[in-house]
Amino acid sequence: MTTLVSPIPGNPVEPFLRSDRMPHIWCPGCGIGTTVNCFAEALIESKIDLKTLALVSGIGCTGRVAGYVKLDSFHTTHGRAIPFATGLKLANPGLNVVVYSGDGDLSAIGGNHLIHAARRNIDLKVICVNNLIYAMTGGQTAPTTPGHATTSTSPYGTFEPSFNLPHLVEAAGAVYVARWTTFHVRQLARSITEAFNKKGFSFIEVISPCPTLYQRRNKMGDGLETMKYYKEKSKTKHGAPTSEVGLTLNGEIIVGKFVDRDRPDYSTLLKAQMHESLGDKYVDYDEEQGYACSADGGCEEDSCH
Amino acid sequence: MLANLRELTLPLVGVFVAAKGRVSIVVERCKACGFCVEFCPTKVLALSSAFNSKGYHPPHVVSPEKCSGCDLCGMYCPDFAIYGHKLQAPKAEATAEAKEVNNEG
Numbered sequence: 347m348t349t350l351v352s353p354i355p356g357n358p359v360e361p362f363l364r365s366d367r368m369p370h371i372w373c374p375g376c377g378i379g380t381t382v383n384c385f386a387e388a389l390i391e392s393k394i395d396l397k398t399l400a401l402v403s404g405i406g407c408t409g410r411v412a413g414y415v416k417l418d419s420f421h422t423t424h425g426r427a428i429p430f431a432t433g434l435k436l437a438n439p440g441l442n443v444v445v446y447s448g449d450g451d452l453s454a455i456g457g458n459h460l461i462h463a464a465r466r467n468i469d470l471k472v473i474c475v476n477n478l479i480y481a482m483t484g485g486q487t488a489p490t491t492p493g494h495a496t497t498s499t500s501p502y503g504t505f506e507p508s509f510n511l512p513h514l515v516e517a518a519g520a521v522y523v524a525r526w527t528t529f530h531v532r533q534l535a536r537s538i539t540e541a542f543n544k545k546g547f548s549f550i551e552v553i554s555p556c557p558t559l560y561q562r563r564n565k566m567g568d569g570l571e572t573m574k575y576y577k578e579k580s581k582t583k584h585g586a587p588t589s590e591v592g593l594t595l596n597g598e599i600i601v602g603k604f605v606d607r608d609r610p611d612y613s614t615l616l617k618a619q620m621h622e623s624l625g626d627k628y629v630d631y632d633e634e635q636g637y638a639c640s641a642d643g644g645c646e647e648d649s650c651h
Numbered sequence: 652m653l654a655n656l657r658e659l660t661l662p663l664v665g666v667f668v669a670a671k672g673r674v675s676i677v678v679e680r681c682k683a684c685g686f687c688v689e690f691c692p693t694k695v696l697a698l699s700s701a702f703n704s705k706g707y708h709p710p711h712v713v714s715p716e717k718c719s720g721c722d723l724c725g726m727y728c729p730d731f732a733i734y735g736h737k738l739q740a741p742k743a744e745a746t747a748e749a750k751e752v753n754n755e756g
């Protein structure tokens with residue numbers, strides 16, 4: 347069991363960071379760092395063995411998380427965090443695989459991977475930092491940008507209808523769906539902890555400020571103003587129908603745990619089908635050949651840690 | 652690494668007998684977003700007029716005796732620049748305090 351404990355009372359997030367890479371590149375008032383604190387809190391709460399944890403990011407400001415955490419992490423290509431994570435999970439079912447990426451990465455270029463991973467119910471914990479924009483590349487309209495918002499590619503206002511991500515992933519089959527904002531630090535940490543205890547495709551959306559590009563162009567103030575807006579305009583509605591939680595430019599933000607259900611995950615279905623078709627000829631390679639990299643080993647390979 | 656962190660911690664426990672917690676600030680990491688100041692439940696902090704080497708105004712402690720050590724400042728800080736921790740205190744009181752500072756919403 348690998349756990350990280352500070353020798354002196356220190357910042358609880360510090361043991362999970364590559365401290366030599368601090369200060370990070372995120373702007374003043376950017377919400378991404380706040381989500382990392384919540385993630386660290388969830389790792390502490392869930393007492394997860396860090397040897398069984400892998401974190402996968404795509405590209406974007408949020409994608410940088412993979413480079414800042416002192417965990418086994420992959421900073422993959424744009425939109426492909428879920429395919430990389432799926433490969434990791436299927437090849438090594440003992441791993442807890444977290445996908446940590448932006449709204450553009452996950453729902454635009456990676457949108458097809460998102461819905462199909464949910465449909466197949468791959469056992470992944472997806473944390474989607476939704477700043478309503480492609481931040482890293484200069485603030486272009488994303489599939490999540492709410493109507494009438496001004497962006498670098500829509501100087502006269504966005505008019506495309508946007509994705510309501512909780513609704514999308516619920517319809518596609520996710521077993522756990524929650525949304526919080528960066529104001530809801532304790533609740534977000536709790537949701538991530540819950541997702542760790544869930545088998546199947548879990549999706550947690552975190553609405554997060556991008557003061558540099560989104561808030562500035564929309565004259566919404568800085569990061570702190572945005573946090574106050576989240577505090578004032580958020581309404582917690584656990585179990586709210588996801589069809590009713592779409593976001594608007596200045597309106598209410600419905601937060602909470604929307605979906606918590608069970609259905610067999612991809613690996614379970616795969617094994618059941620193979621046993622049915624092949625009978626005794628089928629051998630579960632992860633369990634019976636001991637490839638699973640789990641807390642108490644089985645795997646002889648030390649180099650992968 | 653620790654040598655690089657200029658930490659502002661409270662100097663003397665004796666001076667702040669009432670405090671149940673303590674807050675530490677790594678001033679060089681701070682980008683002055685103000686989250687910690689705004690969301691500290693007991694208003695322990697304020698942005699100072701001093702600059703760090705990047706030109707930001709980091710927070711400083713204005714009401715040390717009010718710190719519960721809840722670490723909400725640490726949870727909010729996007730730059731990992733501040734954290735609170737509890738000081739050894741009579742057990743019953745410490746637990747009551749810990750319950751108070753939940754930001755349920």
Ligand SMILES: Cc1ncc(C[n+]2csc(CCOP(=O)(O)OP(=O)(O)O)c2C)c(N)n1
Nearest residue numbers: 405406407408424448449450451480481482
């Ligand atoms: C194949 C490919 N296309 C486009 C890009 C440029 N690109 C980099 S990040 C990004 C958008 C990121 O947006 P999001 O995932 O929302 O992350 P954020 O920066 O907002 O956190 C784009 C389009 C790229 N890196 N690779």
Ligand code: SF4
Nearest residue numbers: 372373376407481556
């Ligand atoms: S551009 Fe936006 S999302 Fe990227 S680091 Fe700056 S504030 Fe954060």
Ligand code: SF4
Nearest residue numbers: 681682684685687728
């Ligand atoms: S939350 Fe962090 S970065 Fe923001 S003002 Fe406080 S210490 Fe500085």
Ligand code: SF4
Nearest residue numbers: 691719721722724735
């Ligand atoms: S630990 Fe809690 S009470 Fe103390 S400064 Fe931080 S937020 Fe305020």
Ligand SMILES: [Mg+2]
Nearest residue numbers: 448449479481
């Ligand atoms: Mg984005």
